[in-house]
Amino acid sequence: MATAVFHQALGTAQSHQHLQNSGSRLEFGHASLKLISKGFKVDIGLSRRGSYSSWKKKFGLIQASASQTSVVQPVSYPPNNSSDELRKKSSEAALILIRHGESLWNEKNLFTGCVDVPLTKKGVEEAIEAGKRISNIPVDMIYTSALIRAQMTAMLAMTQHRRKKVPIILHNENEQAREWSQIFSEDTKKQSIPVVTASQLNERMYGELQGLNKQETADRFGKEKVHEWRRSYDIPPPNGESLEMCAERAVAYFKDHIEPQLLSGKNVMIAAHGNSLRSIIMYLDKLTSQEVINLELSTGIPMLYILKGGKFIRRGSPAGPTEAGVYAYTRSLALYRQKLDDMLR
Numbered sequence: 001m002a003t004a005v006f007h008q009a010l011g012t013a014q015s016h017q018h019l020q021n022s023g024s025r026l027e028f029g030h031a032s033l034k035l036i037s038k039g040f041k042v043d044i045g046l047s048r049r050g051s052y053s054s055w056k057k058k059f060g061l062i063q064a065s066a067s068q069t070s071v072v073q074p075v076s077y078p079p080n081n082s083s084d085e086l087r088k089k090s091s092e093a094a095l096i097l098i099r100h101g102e103s104l105w106n107e108k109n110l111f112t113g114c115v116d117v118p119l120t121k122k123g124v125e126e127a128i129e130a131g132k133r134i135s136n137i138p139v140d141m142i143y144t145s146a147l148i149r150a151q152m153t154a155m156l157a158m159t160q161h162r163r164k165k166v167p168i169i170l171h172n173e174n175e176q177a178r179e180w181s182q183i184f185s186e187d188t189k190k191q192s193i194p195v196v197t198a199s200q201l202n203e204r205m206y207g208e209l210q211g212l213n214k215q216e217t218a219d220r221f222g223k224e225k226v227h228e229w230r231r232s233y234d235i236p237p238p239n240g241e242s243l244e245m246c247a248e249r250a251v252a253y254f255k256d257h258i259e260p261q262l263l264s265g266k267n268v269m270i271a272a273h274g275n276s277l278r279s280i281i282m283y284l285d286k287l288t289s290q291e292v293i294n295l296e297l298s299t300g301i302p303m304l305y306i307l308k309g310g311k312f313i314r315r316g317s318p319a320g321p322t323e324a325g326v327y328a329y330t331r332s333l334a335l336y337r338q339k340l341d342d343m344l345r
């Protein structure tokens with residue numbers, strides 16, 4: 001399947017340009033994601049207990065839409081297929097979300113937004129550690145933002161993958177870039193993973209806060225005001241994007257470009273940012289605008305979702321390459337791991 005995936009994705013890509021609320025709180029702790037709700041608490045981060053499965057929510061219909069401007073082969077479905085039929089037909093696929101590792105401006109506590117800052121040494125290590133955790137999970141396609149910290153994270157993570165396929169960034173910025181980055185060996189293509197970069201997955205644009213120190217800004221404008229800029233849903237920082245505005249573009253991109261790939265059975269990794277990923281998680285987990293404002297993502301901790309029967313099911317964070325972890329009880333993931341074991345024995 002992975003082979004077909006790459007052919008479809010890269011082959012065409014070369015020719016296209018183309019929770020603290022009233023009842024519950026969701027937070028990513030340092031190494032975990034917690035849902036703290038009236039009456040129960042579930043740790044689905046590093047926990048190997050698997051108790052998160054009790055926290056399955058009902059998900060609504062997922063409408064696949066294929067955009068003609070995608071750099072990757074749009075996945076099209078028979079037009080008269082209903083969403084229900086689509087959901088039943090779609091095979092299982094893994095979706096990995098990773099917030100980039102620590103950047104040089106995270107380290108300095110500066111508002112970063114769309115400023116293109118690289119990872120620190122710690123960020124590099126976080127990305128490698130994240131890669132170890134997902135080293136047994138199939139990855140057919142990678143999406144990153146247009147920013148180097150997300151791209152570094154994706155690339156460094158993939159150095160740890162047991163399948164040893166080579167992630168290759170697709171260059172579709174102009175005809176020459178497409179022409180000059182062609183691959184002429186089918187075998188080599190099969191051993192590669194297309195990496196699509198999209199500015200829609202960029203961090204929220206922080207406006208006039210970009211480059212300012214977070215603590216100094218809080219001292220100057222007041223803690224409450226700065227908290228409102230950072231964590232309200234629909235109040236933008238001065239001349240910047242609110243989370244709602246960021247969600248509009250990030251979720252639209254997810255629905256138009258990434259979800260169709262998942263529905264067609266491709267396993268996808270997204271390396272992006274605190275706020276673009278919060279937006280996508282809001283969509284996947286059907287969080288309210290109240291719930292999403294309390295969702296915090298740690299740098300470099302991968303989150304795993306399984307798309308099955310048209311529903312996204314959060315599986316938590318894979319524990320590590322040597323332990324089965326929470327993902328092992330997905331049959332197809334366990335089989336994939338078994339295949340890797342056999343292949344690399």
Ligand SMILES: O=C(O)[C@H](O)COP(=O)(O)O
Pocket residue numbers: 110111112113114203206230273274275
């Ligand atoms: O852009 C930034 O400064 C951070 O990556 C995200 O910042 P936040 O936690 O203030 O939203």
